[in-house]
Amino acid sequence: MLLNALIVDDEEYSRKSLYYLIQEHCPEVRVEGIAKSVAEARELIRETHFDLTFLDIAMPKESGFELLPDLQERGIMVIFTTAYDQYALKALKASAVDYLLKPTDIEELQQAVKKAHDWVKLRSESQPAEPGFEDESKITLSHTNGFDVVDTSDIVYIEADSNYSIFHLSNNENIVISKPLKEFEEMLTARNFLRIHKSVIINFRYVKAYSHKNGLQVILNNDITLPVSRRRSNEFQERAKSYFKS
Structure with a gap:
């Protein structure tokens, strides 16, 4: 080639x-x-x-x-x-x-x-159906040393950093990608993911709790606390009920 x-x-x-x-x-x-x-x-x-x-x-x-x-x-x-x-x-x-x-x-x-x-x-x-995908359960993340093929089930959450996106994985590794969060929102939210804030996409697989005691917050299995914006809180609660019910 x-x-x-x-x-x-x-x-x-x-x-x-x-x-x-x-x-x-x-x-x-x-x-x-x-x-x-x-x-x-x-x-x-x-x-x-x-x-x-x-x-x-x-x-x-x-x-x-x-x-x-x-x-x-x-x-x-x-x-x-x-x-x-x-x-x-x-x-x-x-x-x-x-x-x-x-x-x-x-x-x-x-x-x-x-x-x-x-x-x-x-x-x-x-031959991905969407940019970055190999199949229904994997995503290809390109970086300076090449790329990583990651199981979407291993993605705990994705955090925006200006025009970059930081993937936080279940093995505690982080991968920085030079694409805005919006691109991954479009790829992932049809699955177990939801954008809960302008700077965060979560994987429901790792959600442990939801609280409004100190502002709207999601607590993950690793005890990381992430903000939920007010305009996205209703959608989050509806999606959470559906996910955990199933």
Whole structure:
């Protein structure tokens, strides 16, 4: 499976160097476009199909992060290429395939490309009915190191953090995804999930109690307390009655 790639970097040497490294050492990648700015990259992705972008971060006028909405809208994967390591956490939240420091190491480049290739292969084989789903009981969560396939029954709750969503799992692990909570609300609420607040989606599987003693609150099995907004409280109570009755 050949991946069509775009290189975005304001430095000519970096663009050429990465291009030749890919040509020489990554036969599964075909560079279809090279851009020296975010604005130029936007033009290219409107005209050409790309699977993958090698994206610099610190660039004049607009940083690489400002291109992310355009890439995510088209399902284009991202491998960040930068001379600075202070952006690693933000790249993690952006669900990048990988984060490569300049000068680019050949082995690390090949490993990053393999992650991207594996990611595309899984998406192709699973053919989800909704973005992110493999089947009725699993969801694929992409992040900087690739992706995790998670049983929806293991999701305790999902918490909004600006335009990111934090998945809290039953094994106490957290996964940060660069998508707003609304996208997962649309995917999950037909099952055992409900958005009880602008910043929280819960799984009824883990609900232990509901209280209005100190404001409207849900208490989970792990004793975490989460707020319920007043406008969602009636729907929560109706759904809770239906869920626990069944």
